[in-house]
């Protein structure tokens with residue numbers, strides 16, 4: 523890594539995820555310099571520049587001024603969802619490589635336009651689906667790719683919060699986010715599941731969208747309250763059933779509010795065995811011969827280590843650090859980032875179809 527040339531990065535959107543994930547992770551890459559920061563709230567950009575920037579790092583309130591800086595090679599787009607496509611496309615058209623936060627966009631049309639912009643400019647585009655950078659997910663991905671589960675024909679992608687409405691920022695605003703828990707956290711569980719099974723060929727989607735518990739629930743822990751001054755215009759839970767062209771099905775559940783105790787965990791069921799991602803480990807089940815040669819059920823728990831990941835095997839990086847390092851390496855060495863834009867666009871198509879199906883009561887067919 524130290525032999526790599528320096529990459530100059532610009533940050534657009536200096537809020538929660540910038541401070542919680544991107545800027546600290548980029549700061550730990552010894553070949554990255556964060557030279558410009560933009561936020562419509564100027565103090566946020568100034569604080570980010572002071573905390574993470576190079577000496578003399580620039581501060582902007584209009585992202586176009588940041589994109590005009592020739593030195594910048596990579597831009598991280600960390601704004602609310604409704605700005606992802608506009609800013610990412612402008613950055614790609616300005617000749618930058620782009621890391622955009624999840625979900626890729628609020629609509630599939632925007633997501634596809636982002637893929638197009640990357641292609642026509644010959645620039646890299648990725649989306650911040652950091653579950654792919656966890657050792658357990660990479661282990662499960664490789665385990666399935668090696669054929670050890672046989673045919674994986676059913677899997678579950680839960681993103682369940684019993685209570686957990688993000689009441690800050692614009693998360694409850696349909697206009698600015700494009701949806702609630704399904705597009706906010708269901709997007710992670712869908713992406714991670716598609717990555718684990720390596721299947722992006724969707725045949726159809728059936729969904730349900732609920733606006734229920736927001737009218738009953740009162741206890742949101744210390745995440746704040748919604749009400750007249752803080753309108754909650756997105757759904758409070760949504761579910762979807764996705765059929766793939768190879769006949770497999772995926773069940774997706776996403777909630778910020780749902781009366782459930784155990785939301786479950788990502789589960790992948792094949793003809794030869796199953797994998798469940800739980801407690802930071804990988805639970806594997808199936809049948810294997812005992813000492814008499816008789817087939818018996820087994821259930822093992824394996825704790826993946828950094829050595830189970832594709833890159834940086836001898837380093838104990840968090841998923842955020844791994845994602846940032848691999849992304850910068852992809853730019854420098856011209857290799858693929860962990861998340862390809864066409865894969866992230868499929869996630870956006872599934873989410874949009876869940877919402878559409880929920881509204882119309884009909885199954886949405888792809889192609």
Ligand SMILES: NC(=O)c1ccc[n+]([C@@H]2O[C@H](COP(=O)([O-])OP(=O)(O)OC[C@H]3O[C@@H](n4cnc5c(N)ncnc54)[C@H](O)[C@@H]3O)[C@@H](O)[C@H]2O)c1
Nearest residue numbers: 535536537538539561562563600601602603623624625691
């Ligand atoms: N990967 C993850 O697990 C994860 C977690 C949280 C949020 N996110 C994503 O990150 C994005 C931002 O979420 P957040 O929690 O940081 O929200 P936030 O509200 O804390 O931060 C967003 C920042 O963007 C700024 N902003 C808004 N419009 C802008 C514009 N036009 N130009 C420049 N800056 C602008 C806001 O002022 C704010 O400071 C969302 O898309 C969200 O889905 C991802």
